[in-house]
Amino acid sequence: MKYLKSSIIAIITLMAFVGSFFYTPATVADQEEGKSRIIVILDDGVSKKDIKDYVNKKGGKIKADFNIVNGLAVTLENDDIAGLKDLKGVKEVGPDVQVHASDIELDNSWGVKRIGAGTVHANNQGANINVAVIDTGIYHSHSDLNANYRGGYDFVNNDSDPLDDNGHGTHVAGIIAAEDDNSGVVGVAPQASLYALKVLDASGSGYVSNIILALDWCCTNGEIDVINMSLGAAVDAAGFHDAVIRAYEAGIVIVAAAGNSGKYNGKGDSIEYPARYEEVIAVGAVDSSDIRAYFSSTGPLLELAAPGVSILSCVPGGYGYKSGTSMASPYVAGTAALILAGNPGISPTSLRQLLRDTADELGPAGFDTLYGYGLVDADEAVVPAAAGSISGMVSNGTQGIGGATVTTGAKTVTSNADGSYAITGLAPGDYTVTASAEGYGSATDNAAVVSGQSTTLDFTLSPLVVENGSISGIVRNESSAGIPGVTVSCNGGTTLTGPDGSYNMPNVSPGNYTLTASADGYVDSPVAITVYAAQNTIANFVLTAVTEEQQIIVNNISYSTSGGKTGTAHLMITPLVTDSIGQAVPNALVSIEVKLNGSIYYTGSATTGTAGTVLFKLAAAPSGVYSTVVKNVQATGYVWYRDTTEYSYTK
Structure with a gap:
């Protein structure tokens, strides 16, 4: 079995390059001197009341209450920890492990093409498959991620906005499901749904207990299909394996980075937890020449290899390059999403065997400790099923309705003059279809598409009788x-x-x-x-007559630059809005038009802050002559003095 127990304090690493992410057990940010944060696991069915009473009596704190396993994370005086072990039903007591993070940037992007995912996208982009990224969160307003982001939870700040303030989780999410929009990067499964479970803070620090809570969330929220964990621990931690088992038994495919602690010569067994667990797919890293990355962990528990050197993906505010088994793991998670989209009924066990059977061998035939079963091959693993279709009639009960709109997902067709319609090229699966027409109420129904067959679905629309x-x-x-x-x-x-x-x-x-x-x-x-x-x-x-005090003006527009090696990559444009006596006006919506060398380059709107300023950032702005004109200013209780002064800047 891929399971070992140890009494040694666990050391966890986020797998984003050798030494880049690294967990230590002792220096925990929110611990007081003489106290420790620990995990307590109870036997199944044992009440947590005695533990909670003991912690409260000793002046400790409950930090996390698990459902996926019967246990708690608590802080206690070090002298009181031994007393926990004597309480009835206590199965295991161990340290809650802290996580530290630090990224580096490299160059070159090549992974999606190398594993053959691009050739699958014409028929399968992972739609309707839910992937959970247990990491530092996701920068969900990113233009390559916002359409696929579905929510999640922040276990660091205990709120429902798992915004990435570190960058690691966003990079991982981009590898899995960056949108296929002809800009930026594209993920392995560009239509998969992303859920962010933030277990690490802005500095990259967090606890194993947060990971257990995230696994718990995956089993009870969002109908998660795939979990990616680009993190690991040198040894086992209390309750960690039990939580992974519960998630696997819930039918979730679990993928994790193998670790960045491999030796240059590739010898030894250095696979880390949770990748060591039998229920988890352990992923190592290779470079663009299909050579094992020198840092990639090795051993008999390695399952697959994937691109993990110089990977371009999303980061907050743009794109960046990173290396590590953290980058390799999401390639396999994305491929699992593609497989599930093409074969929704496949079990996690069968899916793993399919990945093994279709992997490209990089070492000796069969399994080896450097590459596992080989390089993940999405093109071979994802066998496209023959497309099906949905067809039928749209009528008012007596005659067909021509020109009706029939929609399912991203596909929309218009009914013929006799009311007939057909939606073709659909992958097998369940669809929700809506028909609508001018003057009629819409109707929605469900249809199951079978490979190579047409499913009949008719709609009867009722006329709308509405007086204006x-x-x-x-x-x-x-x-x-x-x-x-x-x-x-x-x-x-x-x-x-x-x-x-x-x-x-x-x-x-x-x-x-x-x-x-x-x-x-x-x-x-x-x-x-x-x-x-x-x-x-x-x-x-x-209506109230405008007074002088109610007039607002754009007092100035300033320019500055930032980013890049010389600090001039991005152009910052900052209008200042004041009232007639020069006082800053906050919450004013400012709309601008920017021209570059005489041609419109950018238009946008944003709201001023307390200083009356608002920042417009033009990322990677080219050199040239810029001119900015304010097109409109709106603020409650004020009227804009329509000054169209042009402010120029040469970059």
Whole structure:
């Protein structure tokens, strides 16, 4: 079995290059002198009450309460730890291990192509497969990750936003599922769903107890299919293996970095936990010449090899290069997602055997301790199933509806004149299909697509009978006199007030709207309204004349540069918004237009901070002459003085 027990304190390493990520047991940031953070595992069925009572009585703290295994993480005075072992039902007591992180950057990108994943993408990109990244979190606003990000949890800060403030987890996530959008990088499974489980903080520090909580989360949330752990421990830790077993028994494929503690000569057994566990696929690293990376751990428990040297992937704010078995592991996790997408019923055991059988041998025939069963080969492992289709009729019950829209996932078709439709090229699996047409209510149904067959799914749509409403009212000034010529706008439509300040907007569809009255010399006045079918909604306005104090201006636009070897890679544009007496205006929405050498290069909007400034960052901006013009400024209670001064800068 791939399981060893030891009483030695565990040392864990995130596998992002030799010595780059590294766990130590003693110097724990939130421990007080004379206290230790430990994990207590109980026999199955034993209540945790006695443990909690003991910890509270001794002045300790409960740091984590596990469900996946019967246990807790606690802090206690060192002199009180021995007393825990004497309590009834205590199975194991061991240290909670701290994690430290530090990245490096290298060059070259080649991994996805090398394992053949790109050739699979035409028919399979891992859609509907959920992959959990147990790491430092994910920078989920990244343009190559935001469409695939589905959420997760931050076990460091105990909140639901597992934002990566280190970079390691984002790099791993990009290898797994960076979007195929013709920019940046592409992941092994570019349509897989990503879940971030943050167990390490901004400095790369965390605890084994956080990893156990993350495994617990995977078993109870999100219907996780694959787990990637680019981290490891030199020896076993209390409760760690039990938690991994529970996740594996829940049908989750678990992949982990083998470790960066290999010897130059490739001798010895240096595979680390959790990769050592029987339930986990242990992944070593090779370079672009298919040669074992000198740091990659070796031994009889190594299962597969994957690219792990000079890997380009996502990092917060852009892209970066990293090396390590941390980078190799997500190539296998992404390939597992592709296999599951093409063969949803395959078991973790069968999937692992398929990966072994299809791997490219790099060493002696069969298994060896340097490369395991060989280099993961997505092209061979993912056998595309014959596509199926969904077809049928869209009708109103008596006749077909031509021009109806029928949608499932990313595929949309329009029905023919007789109401018939067909959605082809669908991978086998379950689909949710929606049909809609103008003047009709939409309808949604489910269909199961079988390889090489067409599934029939008909829709009957009911006509919509909706009477429009109207909006009317009067716009007055502060003296209650009607104001003529005021523009009243709603949902893209506008009308003007008459001589007495009254207005009328007929034929408005029922719904919720923001109605705005605006006129020169007055502060715009928006109001939220609801329009009901066959009813008139009255909305009156009182406009306030603009005072000098209510005027805001863009006082200045400054330029600066940052990034790159010379500090000039990125261009920073910073407008300053003030009122008429020079006071900074926060929460103002500023819209700008930037031209490069006379042609529009960038447009965007952002909100000012407390200093009245807002930063627009143009990443990797080319050299040339830049000119910036403010197109609009919006702030509650203020009116923008429409100054279109052009601010120039030569980069």
